[in-house]
Structure formats: structure tokens, C-alpha cells
Amino acid sequence: xxxxxxxxxxxxxxxxxxxxxxxxxxxxxxxxxxxxxxxxxxxxxxxxxxxxxxxxxxxxxxxxxxxxxxxxxxxxxxxxxxxxxxxxxxxxxxxxxxxxxxxxxxxxxxxxxxxxxxxxxxxxxxxxxxxxxxxxxxxxxxxxxxxxxxxxxxxxxxxxx
Amino acid sequence: xxxxxxxxxxxxxxxxxxxxxxxxxxxxxxxxxxxxxxxxxxxxxxxxxxxxxxxxxxxxxxxxxxxxxxxxxxxxxxxxxxxxxxxxxxxxxxxxxxxxxxxxxxxxxxxxxxxxxxxxxxxxxxxxxxxxxxxxxxxxxxxxxxxxxxxxxxxxxxxxxxxxxxxxxxxxxxxxxxxxxxxxxxxxxxxxxxxxxxxxxxxxxxxxxxxxxxxxxxxxxxxxxxxxxxxxxxxxxxxxxxxxxxxxxxxxxxxxxxxxxxxxxxxxxxxxxxxxxxxxxxxxxxxxxxxxxxxxxxxxxxxxxxxxxxxxxxxxxxxxxxxxxxxxxxxxxxxxxxxxxxxxxxxxxxxxxxxxxxxxxxxxxxxxxxxxxxxxxxxxxxxxxxxxxxxxxxxxxxxxxxxxxxxxxxxxxxxxxxxxxxxxxxxxxxxxxxxxxxxxxxxxxxxxxxxxxxxxxxxxxxxxxxxxxxxxxxxxxxxxxxxxxxxxxxxxxxxxxxxxxxxxxxxxxxxxxxxxxxxxxxxxxxxxxxxxxxxx
Numbered sequence: 001x002x003x004x005x006x007x008x009x010x011x012x013x014x015x016x017x018x019x020x021x022x023x024x025x026x027x028x029x030x031x032x033x034x035x036x037x038x039x040x041x042x043x044x045x046x047x048x049x050x051x052x053x054x055x056x057x058x059x060x061x062x063x064x065x066x067x068x069x070x071x072x073x074x075x076x077x078x079x080x081x082x083x084x085x086x087x088x089x090x091x092x093x094x095x096x097x098x099x100x101x102x103x104x105x106x107x108x109x110x111x112x113x114x115x116x117x118x119x120x121x122x123x124x125x126x127x128x129x130x131x132x133x134x135x136x137x138x139x140x141x142x143x144x145x146x147x148x149x150x151x152x153x154x155x156x157x158x159x160x161x
Numbered sequence: 162x163x164x165x166x167x168x169x170x171x172x173x174x175x176x177x178x179x180x181x182x183x184x185x186x187x188x189x190x191x192x193x194x195x196x197x198x199x200x201x202x203x204x205x206x207x208x209x210x211x212x213x214x215x216x217x218x219x220x221x222x223x224x225x226x227x228x229x230x231x232x233x234x235x236x237x238x239x240x241x242x243x244x245x246x247x248x249x250x251x252x253x254x255x256x257x258x259x260x261x262x263x264x265x266x267x268x269x270x271x272x273x274x275x276x277x278x279x280x281x282x283x284x285x286x287x288x289x290x291x292x293x294x295x296x297x298x299x300x301x302x303x304x305x306x307x308x309x310x311x312x313x314x315x316x317x318x319x320x321x322x323x324x325x326x327x328x329x330x331x332x333x334x335x336x337x338x339x340x341x342x343x344x345x346x347x348x349x350x351x352x353x354x355x356x357x358x359x360x361x362x363x364x365x366x367x368x369x370x371x372x373x374x375x376x377x378x379x380x381x382x383x384x385x386x387x388x389x390x391x392x393x394x395x396x397x398x399x400x401x402x403x404x405x406x407x408x409x410x411x412x413x414x415x416x417x418x419x420x421x422x423x424x425x426x427x428x429x430x431x432x433x434x435x436x437x438x439x440x441x442x443x444x445x446x447x448x449x450x451x452x453x454x455x456x457x458x459x460x461x462x463x464x465x466x467x468x469x470x471x472x473x474x475x476x477x478x479x480x481x482x483x484x485x486x487x488x489x490x491x492x493x494x495x496x497x498x499x500x501x502x503x504x505x506x507x508x509x510x511x512x513x514x515x516x517x518x519x520x521x522x523x524x525x526x527x528x529x530x531x532x533x534x535x536x537x538x539x540x541x542x543x544x545x546x547x548x549x550x551x552x553x554x555x556x557x558x559x560x561x562x563x564x565x566x567x568x569x570x571x572x573x574x575x576x577x578x579x580x581x582x583x584x585x586x587x588x589x590x591x592x593x594x595x596x597x598x599x600x601x602x603x604x605x606x607x608x609x610x611x612x613x614x615x616x617x618x619x620x621x622x623x624x625x626x627x628x629x630x631x632x633x634x635x636x637x638x639x640x641x642x643x644x645x646x647x648x649x650x651x652x653x654x655x656x657x658x659x660x661x662x663x664x665x666x667x668x669x670x671x672x673x674x675x676x677x678x679x680x681x682x683x684x685x686x687x688x689x690x691x692x693x694x695x696x697x
Contacts, residue, residue, distance in 0.1 A: 079271050081270075081276075082385045086385070098382065106269075107271075
């Protein structure tokens with residue numbers, strides 16, 4: 001069997017007026033001016049938003065920054081089973097388990113850190129959680145920060161939201 | 162225990178299992194015969210080292226001409242038996258038994274340490290996969306998190322009443338602390354009121370428990386088992402040399418589990434031995450340093466090794482070879498002791514070489530696995546011609562009299578000497594170099610400290626009290642800047658003019674096998690997984 005040859009469209013040669021560029025520049029500026037004028041006339045059609053005062057509403061299934069859920073008594077719902085840390089493809093979850101003073105709980109996370117710089121927002125941790133303790137439904141991104149340490153979210157940060 | 166007496170004939174019985182014909186010795190159970198042909202029969206209560214109970218009913222198989230299904234663990238094969246484990250009838254029965262066991266199981270796998278190595282999880286995925294027909298509210302609840310003494314936490318809810326633990330305490334330790342209480346749904350294992358586990362082998366209960374009912378107090382919540390990797394090692398807790406599987410994640414050891422070796426520890430190990438891994442994690446010597454005017458100063462290996470070699474050599478040259486001494490350690494492997502002996506006798510030319518198996522603390526022993534000698538390789542040191550006993554006492558008194566100018570110490574302590582005694586003794590020597598793994602009396606007084614890799618971070622052989630040479634394997638690279646003692650010894654030896662070309666423990670052992678009579682003809686291959694006795 002011979003290898004099939006596929007014809008690919010080559011870029012056509014530029015016409016004389018195009019090769020001068022001048023006409024094309026004026027056309028481009030025309031588009032820009034058109035948008036500017038239409039934005040002055042109809043301001044509600046402007047696409048940009050005044051972040052961070054105004055925030056876009058994310059679709060309901062958007063996977064944003066994580067939060068840890070609480071029980072009714074305010075303790076973390078997480079039982080430190082390590083399922084999320086096992087499922088995590090980016091290895092960004094660090095858990096240290098401890099013996100809970102409440103015998104009904106037994107195991108609880110002493111530490112639960114998510115390295116937001118490593119996280120790929122795949123949602124595997126949420127899928128893996130047997131207790132519905134971790135969710136990514138905050139509807140927002142990880143806010144930027146100025147040091148790497150601040151972007152390793154600890155259990156307190158994750159329980160806040 | 163109710164085992165059917167086999168009808169003994171001369172012939173080895175031939176039976177057919179799932180269409181495969183196999184000859185097995187008289188008295189073999191169907192379960193073991195099936196194992197021979199590679200047919201897995203699920204079981205909980207059966208344990209090769211314990212008596213047969215036949216109470217879990219997981220190993221039911223169909224035997225031709227038997228009206229009912231038979232338990233494979235307690236049915237002895239007879240000639241012409243036709244066994245099937247793959248029929249619908251068997252499958253249904255096994256799934257039914259499993260469902261029955263799971264009726265009152267709390268299914269708290271997220272907080273259970275057994276998860277990942279649990280018999281219920283494994284067999285559910287293979288034989289179960291049924292939906293629960295029992296409401297959560299109807300489950301019988303029992304007491305969880307019971308500290309029953311020893312190294313064990315009991316969770317009565319997770320128990321499947323296989324009685325392995327009861328039989329272990331009855332037949333192996335003979336202490337009988339656990340038993341069944343109550344009846345029906347409410348049956349549970351427990352200790353007698355006010356009588357906690359009181360033996361030195363409690364850790365084995367966590368190993369033999371097929372579910373999460375008996376788990377280790379020490380390993381509790383430390384790590385998930387699926388993160389752990391295992392390598393073959395030898396327990397360093399005493400001269401018994403129990404074979405162990407060392408479980409680690411990265412460069413942290415999490416637990417030791419007995420590795421089966423019928424010639425040494427069978428399937429068990431003691432509670433003290435189980436905790437020896439901690440010394441390999443904590444208070445480790447990680448950077449080489451020298452002590453100048455009482456303060457520690459980090460020294461690079463590149464300058465420290467020549468320096469130590471020079472100090473040893475110059476002390477021998479100036480004051481004579483009897484002004485130099487070497488204290489060996491029975492914690493070292495055969496390979497290291499061999500190199501150390503050659504370094505002392507051939508290169509330094511000194512007679513001041515000795516070791517002692519004495520350690521601080523009691524020399525507790527029993528008639529099962531625990532030996533009074535708390536070192537893994539005292540026998541090896543003796544066999545390699547390193548003197549102990551009176552020779553060691555003579556050497557110590559010589560040091561105390563100020564008769565030594567340079568001393569090379571292996572190990573973290575000197576015999577049973579306390580920290581003050583060690584400091585006072587070593588103060589008499591102008592130059593003390595130590596090769597050790599952990600902070601201890603010697604590292605607090607030595608002039609130069611050369612950190613050594615722990616047992617998990619190096620490989621070699623130990624000779625146990627009975628003269629059995631056993632290999633321990635390399636688990637993970639040495640922590641910090643610690644070095645393999647063989648590397649240290651070869652480097653020191655070559656600076657003293659040895660011209661050694663040893664690379665790694667295998668080449669050293671080859672030399673031992675060639676020159677040392679007790680080890681003649683041995684090789685790492687002949688030692689293998691389970692060790693080899695030295696020629697008597």
C-alpha cells in the first residue's frame with residue numbers, strides 16, 4: 001500500500017495592494033475605531049469587566065479552588081483517609097492523620113495542605129472522597145499571592161470558605 | 162481441633178482440582194494441594210502456622226460424591242478425589258459467606274489501617290461485589306478503639322470471628338488473653354476484664370488478623386499501606402536474626418513485619434524487634450563533623466577521611482602500634498567487620514582490637530525468639546576473629562589508663578557504659594574517630610564523627626547466634642550525608658596504603674568466602690532469601 005499524499009493549501013501570494021500593507025493597516029484601524037464608537041454608543045455591550053470589583057459568574061460545574069466541608073458541630077468532615085492524596089495526579093495534597101479525641105470520629109486530619117501551585121484542578125480529589133469532605137465548588141480561582149508559601153493552603157484556609 | 166484423620170496408605174494420593182491432576186503427600190489439605198497447582202481458594206481462619214479451625218467457611222469447595230460442599234482447609238485429600246472450585250454452587254456459597262460476614266461490618270475503610278491489605282476488601286472485589294441487603298441502622302454495633310494492651314488496638318465491630326488471634330495466643334504464646342464472648346450477632350472477641358495482653362509477641366496479632374479488628378498501635382494512622390514499599394531485611398534487635406520485611410515510604414521506615422523463615426522465626430517476631438526501626442528514623446547522625454574545643458564543626462568527607470587516616474597513622478608511627486586501638490561493633494555486618502579487622506591488624510598493625518556484645522539495659526531473653534545478646538552480629542564478629550570478653554575489658558582499662566593516643570570506634574555506644582562513663586573514658590584519648598548511625602554517648606564525646614548508613618540504607622550479611630548467615634538488603638539511599646561503612650573503611654584503608662579495590666558488599670563477601678574458614682564456599686547466591694548455616 002502506498003502512502004497517501006494529502007494536498008495542503010499553500011498561502012496564496014499577496015496582491016500588490018496587500019504587499020504595500022498601508023491599505024491593510026487602515027482597514028485594521030477601521031475595525032478598532034468601529035468597536036470604540038459602538039462602545040461609546042452602547043456601553044452595556046462592553047466585554048471587559050471591572051475586576052476585582054465585578055466578578056464573572058462561573059458555570060455551576062466549574063472546578064475552582066478547594067474547600068473542606070464541616071460537620072454540624074464545626075469539625076472537619078474529612079477523616080484523613082488519604083483517598084484524595086492517592087488519586088491526585090499532581091501529588092499536591094499532604095495529609096497528616098491523628099487520633100481524634102472524639103471516639104466516634106477516631107481519625108482526623110492534623111494537617112491537610114494543598115499546594116495550589118501544583119494543583120491542576122482536575123477534580124480527582126473530589127471524585128475520590130468517600131465523605132464528601134472536599135469540594136471545588138467555590139466558583140472562583142486561586143487568588144494570586146506574592147510568595148509560594150502563602151499558596152500552600154492549610155486546613156484552616158480550606159475550612160474557611 | 163477437628164481434623165479428619167486421613168486413611169494412611171503407601172501411595173501419594175492423586176486428586177483432580179478443576180481438571181488438573183496433582184500428586185500430593187499424605188495428609189495434605191485440599192487448600193494446600195490447590196495452592197500447589199496454582200488454584201487460589203479464599204480463606205480467613207486458615208493460617209499455615211496455626212491449627213485448623215474451619216470456622217470461617219470461605220474455603221468451601223465442591224468434592225465429587227460428597228453431598229455437601231467441604232471446607233478445603235480441613236478436608237484431607239484422598240486418592241481419586243475430584244475437586245471443583247469454579248462451579249456456580251461454590252461461587253454462590255462463597256459470596257453468601259462473604260455477605261454474611263459483611264452484614265455487621267461497619268465498612269469504615271476510610272479510617273481503617275487495614276485498608277489496602279484487608280482480606281475483606283480483597284475477597285469482596287473478587288467474590289463479592291454484591292449490594293448490601295442490610296440497612297445501616299440494623300447493624301449490630303460493638304465497641305471500637307479498645308486498647309487491649311501490648312501493641313494492639315481492638316475494633317470488635319470489624320472482626321469476622323475467624324479465631325486466628327485466639328489460636329495464636331493459645332498455641333504460640335500460650336497466654337490465652339483473647340477469647341470469644343456472647344452469642345450470635347453479638348459474638349465478639351475480647352480480653353477478660355482487667356487482663357490486658359501480656360506477652361512479648363502481641364504485634365503478630367495485627368499481622369495475622371485478616372481484617373482490621375486487630376491493628377498496630379504503633380503504626381496507627383501513620384501511613385496508608387499502599388504508599389509503602391517493602392524490602393528484605395534482618396531485625397537488629399537481638400542475635401536471633403528474625404527475617405523481616407521493612408516497609409518504607411521514601412527514606413522513612415514505617416514498620417517491620419516478620420518474613421517467613423521456618424529455620425529462624427517461622428512467621429513471627431517480638432514486640433521489641435518491631436520497634437527497632439525507630440532508631441533508623443530518629444536522632445540520626447547525618448553530617449560528618451569534628452569537635453574543636455567542645456563545639457561541633459561540620460567537616461566535609463573529602464577532608465575528614467584523610468584527616469582520620471592521618472591521625473591514626475601518625476599515632477601509630479609516633480607512639481608505636483600499641484598506642485592505637487579499634488573498637489568494633491556487633492551491630493556491623495560481616496563485611497564491615499572483616500574490613501575493620503584487616504584495617505586494624507594489617508594496616509595499623511595493632512593488637513588493640515576488640516568488641517563487646519554487652520549493651521545498656523537488661524539482657525532479657527525467653528525460650529522462643531528473644532535472645533539475651535541484643536546485637537545482630539556478635540557471632541559474626543567472633544567468627545571473623547575479633548576478640549571480645551576479657552580482651553575488651555583489657556582494652557577499656559588500657560584506654561582508661563591513658564595508654565591509647567588514637568581510637569577508632571564503631572557503633573553508637575561502648576558496651577554498657579553510660580554517657581558519663583563514656584565521656585570520661587574517651588576524654589583520656591586525644592583523638593577519637595567514630596563511625597556510627599545515631600546520636601549517642603560516643604558521638605557526644607568523639608573528636609571526629611563519621612555518620613554511617615543504617616541497616617535499611619546499606620546491604621550485607623549478619624551471622625545470627627546459631628551461625629546462620631543471612632542477608633539484609635538495601636532499602637533506600639542513605640539519609641543526609643551518611644555513608645556506607647564499607648565505603649568509609651575502604652577509603653580509610655586505601656589512605657593507610659591498603660590498595661583495596663572492593664566496590665560494595667558483594668566483593669567484600671567474596672573475599673571473606675575465600676579467606677575466612679567459617680565462611681568458605683559461601684556466596685550471596687547460596688545464602689539466598691533464607692540464609693545459610695556456617696559449616697560446623
